[in-house]
Amino acid sequence: xxxxxxxxxxxxxxxxxxxxxxxxxxxxxxxxxxxxxxxxxxxxxxxxxxxxxxxxxxxxxxxxxxxxxxxxxxxxxxxxxxxxxxxxxxxxxxxxxxxxxxxxxxxxxxxxxxxxxxxxxxxxxxxxxxxxxxxxxxxxxxx
Amino acid sequence: xxxxxxxxxxxxxxxxxxxxxxxxxxxxxxxxxxxxxxxxxxxxxxxxxxxxxxxxxxxxxxxxxxxxxxxxxxxxxxxxxxxxxxxxxxxxxxxxxxxxxxxxxxxxxxxxxxxxxxxxxxxxxxxxxxxxxxxxxxxxxxx
DNA sequence: TAAGATTGAAAACTCAATCTTT
DNA sequence: AAAGATTGAGTTTTCAATCTTA
Numbered sequence: 001x002x003x004x005x006x007x008x009x010x011x012x013x014x015x016x017x018x019x020x021x022x023x024x025x026x027x028x029x030x031x032x033x034x035x036x037x038x039x040x041x042x043x044x045x046x047x048x049x050x051x052x053x054x055x056x057x058x059x060x061x062x063x064x065x066x067x068x069x070x071x072x073x074x075x076x077x078x079x080x081x082x083x084x085x086x087x088x089x090x091x092x093x094x095x096x097x098x099x100x101x102x103x104x105x106x107x108x109x110x111x112x113x114x115x116x117x118x119x120x121x122x123x124x125x126x127x128x129x130x131x132x133x134x135x136x137x138x139x140x141x142x143x
Numbered sequence: 144x145x146x147x148x149x150x151x152x153x154x155x156x157x158x159x160x161x162x163x164x165x166x167x168x169x170x171x172x173x174x175x176x177x178x179x180x181x182x183x184x185x186x187x188x189x190x191x192x193x194x195x196x197x198x199x200x201x202x203x204x205x206x207x208x209x210x211x212x213x214x215x216x217x218x219x220x221x222x223x224x225x226x227x228x229x230x231x232x233x234x235x236x237x238x239x240x241x242x243x244x245x246x247x248x249x250x251x252x253x254x255x256x257x258x259x260x261x262x263x264x265x266x267x268x269x270x271x272x273x274x275x276x277x278x279x280x281x282x283x284x285x286x
Numbered sequence: 287t288a289a290g291a292t293t294g295a296a297a298a299c300t301c302a303a304t305c306t307t308t
Numbered sequence: 309a310a311a312g313a314t315t316g317a318g319t320t321t322t323c324a325a326t327c328t329t330a
């Protein structure tokens with residue numbers, strides 16, 4: 001990569017990033033219309049689901065989901081209020097908490113995925129050919 | 144496109160979308176560190192710059208930037224406070240306003256682009272080969 | 287009645303300060 | 309002093325209601 005990308009190329013990337021911001025908004029709107037929480041909650045629940053039956057420290061959730069730690073306490077408060085996860089004291093480090101997904105949390109995750117996936121499919125499929133998608137997947141794997 | 148994409152493919156798209164959300168956060172952080180406003184302001188200024196010397200109705204800015212109209216009034220208030228744009232009454236429709244970018248606004252836009260572009264370059268270049276980028280550009284053009 | 291724009295109140299987010307434990 | 313987590317205060321965003329004109 002010695003050659004610098006052109007301004008046009010960079011603008012195309014900017015456009016991609018902008019378009020996907022819109023996509024996220026659309027997904028959140030659909031989820032909300034279906035009485036479901038937004039993608040921030042999904043991200044947290046997904047990470048907790050992945051490490052089952054173990055849990056995650058709160059700071060680990062922050063690292064994995066890329067949500068800021070300031071907001072995380074209150075976000076997890078709300079998820080706990082809805083009983084989608086459970087906070088337990090940490091044995092190894094009594095400063096911390098360990099968070100576990102509940103059965104209810106897993107259920108909510110399952111309800112959200114079809115809506116999430118539907119939007120992604122529509123977005124990418126409507127505009128790309130199968131060959132494009134295959135190619136794109138290869139490239140995305142590197143990002 | 145008769146074939147349905149696999150769950151793995153959709154997950155890869157989800158990951159791409161998530162990664163770019165992070166990228167936007169990083170860009171906003173850099174802009175803020177440089178004493179510059181965030182990407183929402185950039186979007187507004189860019190659209191105004193594009194239509195020069197004409198202006199845009201506020202609802203048109205909302206359509207083009209995909210920012211919600213509720214927030215738009217107050218966002219534009221702030222941009223006007225900093226004299227980056229100018230609001231004038233609309234001759235054809237006295238309900239509305241027409242918004243024009245100022246010289247100061249153009250200056251701010253120019254200051255922001257290098258930081259914006261630098262992040263995009265770093266993000267894409269660091270992980271992709273030149274061939275990937277060329278290919279990606281072709282695909283992105285369709286989105 | 288509807289569209290463009292604004293505003294008030296509530297929710298969410300961000301930053302810094304704080305508390306507890308290491 | 310530093311790390312994990314929480315909290316308070318200020319800002320921003322969102323939702324609904326409002327105002328003016330078409």
